[in-house]
Amino acid sequence: MSRPIIFTILFAFAFAVRADCDSLLMNGLSNNLKLTYEEFDQTPGNGWRALEARKCYREAALLIDKYILSNNANQTSLKWHLLQMYAFSGESNKALEIVSAVLLPDEQQSNSPFLWNDYVLATAGFLAKDLAKLKLHRDNVAKYGKGFKPNEMNLATLDRLIENFDQTYQIAYIGG
Numbered sequence: 001m002s003r004p005i006i007f008t009i010l011f012a013f014a015f016a017v018r019a020d021c022d023s024l025l026m027n028g029l030s031n032n033l034k035l036t037y038e039e040f041d042q043t044p045g046n047g048w049r050a051l052e053a054r055k056c057y058r059e060a061a062l063l064i065d066k067y068i069l070s071n072n073a074n075q076t077s078l079k080w081h082l083l084q085m086y087a088f089s090g091e092s093n094k095a096l097e098i099v100s101a102v103l104l105p106d107e108q109q110s111n112s113p114f115l116w117n118d119y120v121l122a123t124a125g126f127l128a129k130d131l132a133k134l135k136l137h138r139d140n141v142a143k144y145g146k147g148f149k150p151n152e153m154n155l156a157t158l159d160r161l162i163e164n165f166d167q168t169y170q171i172a173y174i175g176g
Contacts, residue, residue, distance in 0.1 A: 021056035028063045033070045061085035087169040092127040099124045113148040126161040
């Protein structure tokens with residue numbers, strides 16, 4: 001097959017995928033902004049997750065952002081998913097702007113076994129391409145988070161981010 005034909009096929013495919021993502025976003029803006037938080041954020045196949053499942057990460061971020069504004073939503077998990085969708089779409093700077101909004105200010109005082117802030121800050125280190133920051137907060141999760149399943153799951157993710165540090169967040173998160 002000649003190069004021009006291959007290029008044409010790839011271009012047509014990319015255009016079709018883009019159009020599909022745009023269509024899904026328009027549908028989401030029309031039908032999902034009135035969903036409850038649980039329906040929009042926590043239900044597989046609903047809300048932004050319908051876009052994420054089709055790898056429409058930027059559109060998922062736009063839908064989450066619009067949902068937050070339309071509903072004056074302040075759930076940390078919703079903002080975390082916004083950060084992740086920007087990161088998955090390659091928009092690390094936008095993702096980094098959200099970091100402070102997802103940190104839990106009272107985490108240390110609560111004596112919670114969940115080391116959320118270290119996980120978020122390690123992820124921010126990855127997005128900022130600051131390996132020292134990533135490793136510092138990863139090591140905190142490893143040292144102080146033992147025996148608590150969410151920390152162990154997050155530690156596995158952080159280890160993938162380190163192993164795939166030169167990759168995109170999407171590739172590193174899944175594991176290159």
